[in-house]
Amino acid sequence: MDRTTARDQALALAREQALDAAEELFYGRGVQSVGMDDIRGASGVSLKRLYQLFPAKDRLVEAYLERRDLRWRGRLAEHVDRHEQPEERILAVFEWLGLWFAEPGFRGCAWINAYGELGPTSPGVTDRVTAHKEAFRDYLDGLVSDAGLPSVLTGRLFLLAEGAMVTAGITRSAEPAGQAADAARVLLAAGRRDAAGGARPGGQG
Amino acid sequence: MDRTTARDQALALAREQALDAAEELFYGRGVQSVGMDDIRGASGVSLKRLYQLFPAKDRLVEAYLERRDLRWRGRLAEHVDRHEQPEERILAVFEWLGLWFAEPGFRGCAWINAYGELGPTSPGVTDRVTAHKEAFRDYLDGLVSDAGLPSVLTGRLFLLAEGAMVTAGITRSAEPAGQAADAARVLLAAGRRDAAGGARPGGQG
DNA sequence: TTGACGTGAGAACGGTCGTTCTCTAGGTTA
DNA sequence: TAACCTAGAGAACGACCGTTCTCACGTCAA
Secondary structure, rough: HHHHHHHHHHHHHHHHHHHHHOOOOOHHHHOOOOOOOHHHHHHHOOOHHHHHHHOOOOHHHHHHHHHHHHHHHHHHHHOOOOOOOOEEEHHHHHHHHHHOOOOOOOOOOOHHHHHHHHHOHHHHHHHHHHHHHHHHHHHHHHHHHHHOOOHHHHHHHHHHHHHHHHHHHHOOOHHHHHHHHHHHHHHHHHHHHHHHHHOOOOOOO | HHHHHHHHHHHHHHHHHHHHHHHHHHHHHOOOOOOHHHHHHHHHHOHHHHHHOOHHHHHHHHHHHHHHHHHHHHHHHHHHHOOHHHHHHHHHHHHHHHHHHOOOOOOOOOHHHHHHHHHHOOHHHHHHHHHHHHHHHHHHHHHHOOOOOOHHHHHHHHHHHHHHHHHHHHOOOOOHHHHHHHHHHHHHHHHHHHHHHHHOOOOOO
C-alpha cells in the first residue's frame, strides 16, 4: 500500500506538471499550434507518461479546460467573497474581471478562444465551454437573487461580462471591465427600481 | 484590350467563387480544418488558379475576412437605414443581431472565432479582427452621437453586442439579442437622462 | 545474481496538408 | 500544320505532428 501510494503520488505530480505546461502553452499559443512534444519539453514529463495519463491529445485539452474552470471560478468567488453587500458582490465580479484582464499574458477567455478554435470539430471541447459558461451564469444568477433583484438582470449582466472578456482579449486592454462595471451599475439601479416598483424579485427571467 | 478584359473577368469570377467556398467552409468548420483541396472541391476553381489568385492560404483567409467584413457591415447598415428615429436606429442594431443569430448555419461571430483560432499565430488575422471590431464600434458611435446621446454609451452598447454574439454562438440561440436589446433600452434611457440633466452630449467616453 | 518490469529518450510510422510540379489537352496565330 | 501559351487534373514533395515502438537502463522481488 505504501509503495503504490508513492507511485500514485508520482503520477499525480506528473499529471499536474503536464497540466501546468498545457495550460500555459494552450492558453498562450492556442491548442493546435502546440504539439505534444512541446508539452513534453515544457513539463519534463516524458511522452510515454503523457500518453499514459492522457490517452490522446483531446483528453489533455479537456483536462486543461476542466482544471482551469475550477481555478477560474474559484478565484472569482474568492474575490467576490471579500464583499458582503449583495450589490457590491455583483460589482465585484466586474472588478475582478479588470484585475484578470490586467494580468501579464492575458489573452482573452480561454473558453471563448477554445470554442473558436475547436468548437466546430470537437464536441468534447464544446461541452466544456458550454458547461463553463453555464456555471458562470448560474453563479451570477445566485448573486442577483441574493441581492433581491429581478433575475432578468442575470442575462444582461452576463452579456456585459462576456462582451468585456472578448473585447479585452482582442484589444489587449483592461478598459472594457470598467465600461462593463459602469453599465452594470446602471442596470442594477434600474433593476432596483423595478423590484421596488412592482415586479416581484426572483421572478422568471 | 477586349481579350484581356475577358480574361480579367474570368479571374474575377474565379476569385468570387473561391471566396464563396472559403467563406462557407471557413466559417462553418473553422480555418485550420479546411484544406486548400476542400476549397478547390467546393469552388470548382483549380488548385493552380487558387494559388494564382491567393499566393498562400493566409491570403485567402485574409481576403475572406475582408469581404465578409464589407458584407456584414453593409447588411447591418441596410437594416438600420430602415429606421429614421435616431434611438430606433440604435435599437435596430440589436434587432438585426437577432435576425442574424436566427439564420441557419449561424456559428457565432466570424472574427471572434478567427481570433480564437488564429490570433496567437497570425498577425494578419489579428489585424483584420481588430479592424472589423473598430469599424463596428465606430459605426455604433456614429449612431449614438446622431441621437445626441453621450458617447460613453458607445462602449457599453458595444460590449452588449459583443456579449450577445459570443453567447449566441456558443448556445446556438437567438435569445441573447433580445436580452441585449432590453439592456440597451435601459442604458439609452439612462443616457438620455444624463444628457438632459447636465452632461454635454458627445463628450469623451 | 537474475529476471521481469517500468521508464525515459528519441527514433519511427502514418496521415494530413500546404505548395509545387508534371503531363496532357485545347485554343490561337502565323 | 506547327509553335506557343494557358489551364486543369492530379501526382508528388516536404514539413509537421499525433501516436507508437525500440532499446538501453535502473529498480525491485526472490
